[in-house]
Amino acid sequence: MDEPEYPVRLAGRVIAIDPVGRVLLFRYDDPPPKGRHWATPGGGVEANEDFYQAACRELVEETGWTDVPVAPTEVHQGANLQWSSYTQGLIRQIDHYFMARVPDELRPLGEVAAMHVTDGIHASRWWTLAELDETDENIYPDILADLVRSALAEQP
DSSP: OOOOOOEEEEEEEEEEOOSOOEEEEEEOOTTTTTTTTEEEEEOOOOOTTTTTHHHHHHHHHHOSSSOOOOOOSSOOOEEEEEEETTTTTEEEEEEEEEEOSSSSSOOOOOHHHHHHHHHHHEEEEEEEHHHHOOOOOOEESSSSSHHHHHHHHOOO
16 A cells, blocks of 8 residues: 655754763654654754755754854755644655754753744753663654764764
8 A cells, every 4th residue: 555645844953962972852742653752953944945054043943052063964864754733734754964063061052942832842851872772762863873973983
């Protein structure tokens, strides 16, 4: 049986890593198929944006950080089926991921609480690689720990 056609949403996402290798994730409590899950900062590509520009904009919007540079090299691409609060239905989201180095350990978020409410972000947390490896929580992308390891191995 063929899979139904779903609207497609393009998104740019940022894997934000602090100086000791923790990664920032946001928790969402969506309807199935994703349900409760943790994901990197990021969101939909807007008109006249590419994936990188969307990732940079979304990092600022979701963290309040205007001083964290995002590397322009794409490190991963993934797709998943998920519920969209914007369309009130299922969509196929195609995510393109980029890396950012956050200069401070466990850096707090800026004034983004109201935005998190409207975007359905219920919590934020810095995760260690050990926590990513050991968790039973749904993490997106599912290879996040490997992507962080690769980034840490490349740092000077």
